[in-house]
Amino acid sequence: MSVPFFGIDRFYKNHSGKILNVLNTVYTKGRLMMGPEIETFEKRISQFCNRKYGVAVGSCTDALFFALKASGIQANDEVFVTSFSFHASGTAILRASAIPVFVDIDPNTLMMDLNDLRKKITAKSKAIIAVHLFGEMMDVDELEKTASKYNLIVIEDAAQTLGSEWNGKKAGSIGTCSCISFDPTKIIGAFGNGGILLTDNSEICNTVSALRNHGNHLASGNLEKLGYNSKMSEAQAALIVYQLNLLPKLISKREKIALLYNENLKDIDQISNLQHCDHGISNFHKYVIKVERRDVLQTHLKERGIQTKIHYPYLIPELKIFRLTDNKIASFTYAQKAKSEVLSLPIYPELTQNEVMEVCKAIKEFFKN
Template identity: 35%
Template sequence: MSIYVWGYLKEYALERKETLEAIEGVLESGQLILGPNVREFESEFAAWCGARHGVGVDNGTNAIFLALKAVGVEPGDEVITVANTAVPTVSAIVSAGAVPRFVDIRPDTCLMDTDLLEGAVTSKTKCIVPVHLYGQCVDMDAVRDVASKHAIRIVEDCAQAHGARYKERVAGSMGHASAFSFYPTKILGTYGDGGMVLTSDEQVEDKLRRLRFYGMESTYYANEHGYNSRLDELHAAILRKKLKHLDAYLARRRELAGRYDRLLADTGLGLPVCAEGNYHAYYLYVVRHPARDAIMAELKENDVFVNISYPWPIHTMAGYAWLGGKEGDLPHTEKAAQEIFSLPMFPSLSNEDQDRVCSILKKIMGSL
């Protein structure tokens, strides 16, 4: 049988009863938009992450976009981030009217190299978006130091970091605002799309609630220009049920990561490095090797389908050529993009399937 980098069917089978009960409860309630499940999930997830307020939105991209708008990013402002992220990070920055400015990554963790932040700050810099990539946090002490020094806002991109921790602080609790995605593949994902912005600033919360609902505080009257970006009741109800399993999801991901560490220790693959002070949530288990493409091709021949997150740094993409980036600007980012690939990683992955993946990988690596 084929083994994929991600799958949800086994998990759904285990949680089917409570999932369908959640859906039925919403459908029978008579309230489908911005009802009690959204309010309760906002409160529950914010508390789980150590933030005061949560504002549910329709997807993770709009979570970043609305967070940027809510913390005061305006057209023409610059936002510092990384190029080894999903396009939505940068798409949201551009949609907010801002200009993304990229810094390189640390070669061991693939996280933002915070030593480069100071040199990237200009008079136009309004915000830093640290991307907590693959399930572990950027060095937030360093980010906060630079942000404080220059009066810059911080919006954490936590799409891949539900439950990750930096020095005992949970991802999403360390910036002026933070953005989460509940896309199906995420550590906490729904059966569709959804997102949330967390903040402990009441003014930011108030603005977020207006922005996601056409700029309104009450129906039919817009206090400011806003958008239609609401988390719906069905997905909120599902996510409330799944939130109860989040600790178990994280424990299983870390167990699988530990098994990979042991089984692949002597293969010649570059294995994930957990930065000091971090609790890695292992959204992805990312390995690297210069012969990546050949290894992936052989895995596919053996019915193991892996993934690359991400094969093209954003500063090299045609859609963002107007930023003036070119190959050679971010050497560590570009080298990683040529070598990294993600192995199967999801809580319902069986030990037997993981063993098979590792056995095939060992044979491939032994023949290189």
């Protein structure tokens, strides 16, 4: 049995009629950019995340960069970020001409270790990019305490956590700005690319609205600052809103798959799961296991037609663009261990129970032998 890692084709097959109706409605209006669908999208996502304002942009990567710029981060300011995530969490800091300060991770959650962060605070420390991972949120209470104590701006990287919560606080509602991704691989995604910046600050909203549109402020019609071309199309906005209406059902289906994996893999001592926080709600964006013989297991599964992914095969500070020394990179002890052990198993609403059981059967077979 072949088990694909992504189910985007299956989603389209199940929803093709309604998707085509959404697109037909948009195209017959003749407005393709910066129109009513974008306004509806911004309003719906803002309301869902308990934010006052939302600005649609071309990607979550751009949203992170704009968040830093609009929050007042200057050249040579230090910005904390996890060492273990997708590289955009780090490169956004370079785009803002600031200095990324990488932080090791908690070995149980694989998210930023705030104890390690506190050891690295200097007079130049100005902000934290707080990255949630795999659908789980980092300890928001501890994050907010740390930021308040040291007067640090919090930029929430909620790329992977739309629909997740921590102690009743929704992903997308934390800090000065929040950034969400609608990459096609996310729990709901554009049929292309897209992102949104969320904030409760009207000045930041206005600044980012100009930055995404070449610096052109819509209210004045004047080019007030150097900007960028980072706009989402009307069609993408409408498709995301369509999926937003399905979100509770999508998360519920993902949770059932995660629980099925948990039940069937719980007796394998060589596998450990990421710690799920009792204070939070996950959207189950990824199902990640940790195993010492990860590469051999991945090959075993591939030979049986089961696709898996490694999130992430390298640390952000290992990328040449950051120019860190080998000794510095080696200091991220838990992140180094994680990159050699993590393996993401297929998880999406269209995955069948038989397919999940086939994955579990193949994993059990590997460890039995």
